[in-house]
Amino acid sequence: MKAIVIGAGISGLSCAYLLKKEGFDVTVLEKETQNGGKIQTIQENGLLIEAGPNGFLYNETTIKFIEQTGFLKNLIKAKQSSNRKFIYDGRLYEIPTKQQKLLIDNFLSIKSKLALLKEPFVKPNPNDETVAEFVTRRLGKEFLDKLIGPMSLGIYAADPYSMSITSNFKRIKEIELKYGSLIKGLVSLMKQKKANTSSASGQFAKELYSFKEGMQSFTDHIAKSVNVLNKQNVVSIEKASKYVVYTNIDRFEADIVVFTAPSFEVAKIIQNLDNKLSKSLVNIxxxxxxxxxxxxxxxxxxxxxxxxxxxxxxxxxxxxxxxxxxxxxxxxxxxxxxxxxxxxxxxxxxxxxxxxxxxxxxxxxxxxxxxxxxxxxxxxxxxxxxxxxxxxQYLLNHKEIIKQIQEFESKNTGLYFLGNAFYGVGFNDCISNSYNLIKTIKSI
Ligand SMILES: Cc1cc2nc3c(=O)[nH]c(=O)nc-3n(C[C@H](O)[C@H](O)[C@H](O)COP(=O)(O)OP(=O)(O)OC[C@H]3O[C@@H](n4cnc5c(N)ncnc54)[C@H](O)[C@@H]3O)c2cc1C
Known part of the structure; x- marks a missing residue:
């Protein structure tokens, strides 16, 4: 079976690697001369500068993938000093490692500390809402301004007043709905975690990792074991007895095609197959x-x-x-x-x-x-x-767009959406989503 993967970022490369392991004849089509997408490492003047992500938190699936590709020996753990993190609120306040200290320090006002005590009694909201609405409703505006808002910007570069809580912080919304309260949920999860501290994920849960020669050394390593064709700008796709993928210079036939390019690029590629979905993708x-x-x-x-x-x-x-x-x-x-x-x-x-x-x-x-x-x-x-x-940016309409994508995939067997525009933007998400996709493909 022939597979085309569009885009050689971490989503495309991890997916291509896993498809190859499953016996597919895989070709990755990449628009640029270099691979890695947002993952680029610059080595200049004795400095190692990450142009994209500088690392990733411990994640079992990611570690499994790194091991599978034979790159585990290059993994490095963050230094002890990286445990210190600050918020600038007119001064640099060091975020305490013990969360209880937040209640003693003068970082939060008395009103916010009282809001924490009231949080278990705030009714859950079964509907999606913005991150700002969610946090203000449960904990008050100061929590938004001083903690969750900065985090939303730090992780997603997103506006908490328009991003969806369910699509960006799914786990937090799940905790609210399952336990009725974030505090009750977190206490219960901490108890469970204590009981499981012997498991690997328990021990390493918060550790940050990268690679000796930077993040790009890993994408370069994967790219060596899959067939990547560079300077292939995919422009459209046609459905015949097989799928025909057109680039600026070539044409390729395949049984399955995986889109991992940014959503505005995928919008152009699928325009003649589904104009309505194409318009929705442009709106991400x-x-x-x-x-x-x-x-x-x-x-x-x-x-x-x-x-x-x-x-x-x-x-x-x-x-x-x-x-x-x-x-x-x-x-x-x-x-x-x-x-x-x-x-x-x-x-x-x-x-x-x-x-x-x-x-x-x-x-x-x-x-x-x-x-x-x-x-x-x-x-x-x-x-x-x-x-x-x-x-x-995953806004309140994100779930609706994902529904449209799923309808498109069920009408067009063999076409799949992957990549950070849809199911998570983190390095770990991209790798986990590749594993999930392989499972789906194998089940068909
Ligand atoms: C500055 C920055 C810092 C970040 N920091 C972190 C971090 O610390 N931790 C973390 O987990 N995540 C971080 N991220 C997010 C994470 O790096 C990305 O979400 C992830 O690398 C995206 O991978 P991807 O393969 O889905 O997409 P991309 O990396 O965007 O890859 C898509 C590929 O498709 C190619 N392409 C585009 N159009 C076409 C076309 N028409 N035909 C063929 N190919 C095409 C592109 O050239 C590209 O190579 C950061 C992102 C940025 C930008």
Missing amino acids: PYSPIVLVALAFSKKFANKVVDSYGYLFDLNKIDKTIGVLFDSSIFENRSPEDRFLVRMFLGGALRPSVVQKSNFEILQIALAELQRSAKIFAPFEYYKIIKYTSAIP
């Missing part, structure tokens, strides 16, 4: 991100630098949504005498940053480091990477 918005990497001499490092980094209280956010001290997170990210900072600007709340010139962006980034981290040092290196469409 993507948030823009500007990444600014800066290296400074270690002699200017203060205590904050010895941490994972920080996010911003929604009331204190300017144009930067997150600051990460990569050289304090993983080994081998900068020479001993320097430290490396990666700053994320823009996101759904400040989309116009991506239109600014590199000079303006650099000034914004440096001013932010002075304001929040009190780093006034001259930089020794910088790099700016602009993504006009960085991360897909």
